[in-house]
Amino acid sequence: MGTRPERVARTSVYLLIILAAATAAVVFSSALTYRNALSAADDSLKLQALGIAASLEASLQRSDFAKENLLRDIISDGAWEGIAFLALYDRGGRTVLHSNARLLGRKVEDSRMQTAFAEGTPQHYYLMLGTDERVFILDAPVRLHSAEYLLRLALHPYPAENSVRQARIQLGISVGVTVMLWGIGLVLMRSQQRAEKLRQTIEERERFAVLGEMAAVLAHEIRNPLGSIKGFAQYLIEQQKTDPARNQQPLEIIVAETRRLETLTEDLLVYARPAELKPSRFDLCELIHACVAALPHRPGIACDIDCIAPLLMTSDQDKLRQILANLLQNASDAIEHEGTITVSAAAARDTIVIKVIDTGSGMDADTAAKAFTPFFTSKTRGTGLGLAIVDRIVGVLRGTISLETAPGKGSTFTISLPAHLPER
Ligand SMILES: Nc1ncnc2c1ncn2[C@@H]1O[C@H](COP(=O)(O)OP(=O)(O)O)[C@@H](O)[C@H]1O
Ligand SMILES: [Mg+2]
Structure with a gap:
């Protein structure tokens, strides 16, 4: 079937x-x-x-x-x-x-x-x-x-x-009717495709709703014992600090790994169930400056911001911060020794276009095709949820995202967002 x-x-x-x-x-x-x-x-x-x-x-x-x-x-x-x-x-x-x-x-x-x-x-x-x-x-x-x-x-x-004239008129009518038939057929086909797309969107939304529910329960169930494990490990580290004969390393590993699990559960939760939209009016340039400043500093990486303040928009500031943080982190990860990260933002009529550009490793076609897939990662300690979350939030903000990249040529992520979402 x-x-x-x-x-x-x-x-x-x-x-x-x-x-x-x-x-x-x-x-x-x-x-x-x-x-x-x-x-x-x-x-x-x-x-x-x-x-x-x-x-x-x-x-x-x-x-x-x-x-x-x-x-x-x-x-x-x-x-x-x-x-x-x-x-x-x-x-x-x-x-x-x-x-x-x-x-x-x-x-x-x-x-x-x-x-x-x-x-x-x-x-x-x-x-x-x-x-x-x-x-x-x-x-x-x-x-x-x-x-x-x-x-x-x-x-x-x-x-x-x-009779020839009549035949010619008949031919004209036939052509007209055929054109009309094609018109109706194409309209029918289009509306069918649109209905199918709508059905897919609804289906996806339902799937995410179930997934979100599951993720919330799971995250809750995992978070509590995780907190205890981390707490006890930290307690033991403190206790044994006075005893130099003790090897602290296994306990430190426990703490580091529980932190990792915490991030993963949080990411999973964000991906499966993004918090509801809270649009407000803010200056995007200011937000970009703040996000760049929050990025852990690495020597060798220069950050450029190309934005004329104030660039006012009405959107969900926290979600946009999440997007920028993920993209900036990836850009930083992609630069091995030295490079530049450029963030630009500009308004084009009712749309705001944000670009995050890095001069890092870039991606081959295969990696680029999978980059937005949940749990796809090429990093030893990556969760593979960063871009999946970005993609999902961009959708929630009613925008689109595209990627331009090539191995050794760096990557450019372009996000288009409506400049003004209706405020509640
Ligand atoms: N700016 C970038 N430059 C090169 N590769 C990238 C970039 N951003 C993402 N990628 C690739 O996409 C993969 C998925 O990214 P992401 O979803 O953020 O997960 P993670 O960062 O945890 O690996 C990365 O592992 C990397 O291979
Ligand atoms: Mg990432």
Whole structure:
């Protein structure tokens, strides 16, 4: 069956496939209709032209050619619709008859005419007239009074092209409907993905709630006996101070390790259940200065602060202090001998961007990918909770965090936070 996100992704894929298939079917059938309409229009024009040509030939047989206006009269007679012009040429290309009397007697050089004469069968094609009109032409060789002529018929294609126009409209509608379908499909897919994301957030929140409860109980249960162990060890150290023969080292180890366990339980508690948001207004520059000052001093490490005071923001100061303390500690850990830690902060509209930059060891891609995972550490005495806590608190403060790093190139953590959370 797969997990839920997989199922959601699969549904999206199905939806896309159905949409693509529907699109292909609609476009294909519309294109087919369009093509059929085109050839049907062609056929009907051809039939119409052949019919006219046949009856014209018959009436020309009966008449003498002396009547110059013969063809014009036929057009104005109105028996046939859609005729653009009519002409009769002799083998030499001379215009014997024309519906436009001014063109009579004119000689026409036309390879198509020669083809029609040579083949002895009617030829048809489309032609652009000088008036920018597209017409359907039928060149029909005819025998009149034992001489060969060419009867040229030009038809306006638009009556026949009505069906083509309809097909074109249909094609347009199909494209429109398809675009609409895609729009609806994409909106559907997006809302489904959004719902899935929301569900994941809720699930995560529930998981953290249970985890927080467990961590609180555990921390409480561990803290008390831990306090006793540390207290007794310290008591023993005091007692035996007067006796130089006694080895104090094991007791000191006990004290150091219990301290470590205390930090771990505290970190775990913070990670699993961050205290609720208490937004207040404060100067971020001041907070940064305080955090940098609180960082245990190490010779060889220089600290730079790039911030123009006052940089007022409304957020949870304690949580921000926790974030900065963790990032500064990591930066300090990453510098082996000498290096610089830079903390910068600036406001960009409603967002405050804080950067913690170090010139330390940097991380390879694998470490960087795991750095925010709880309990991941590359340090012998690390808890692996520092960045997990940072990530979690940044989320609680409705911000985002990103990391840029490379081995030997140092690391840059960039945090974007809303400048003003609603105060309570
Ligand atoms: N500024 C940094 N430079 C290099 N590596 C870092 C930096 N910050 C974090 N890391 C890496 O990410 C790991 C996890 O950090 P963190 O969650 O704070 O746990 P911890 O500090 O206890 O190891 C560290 O062990 C280290 O490998
Ligand atoms: Mg750390």
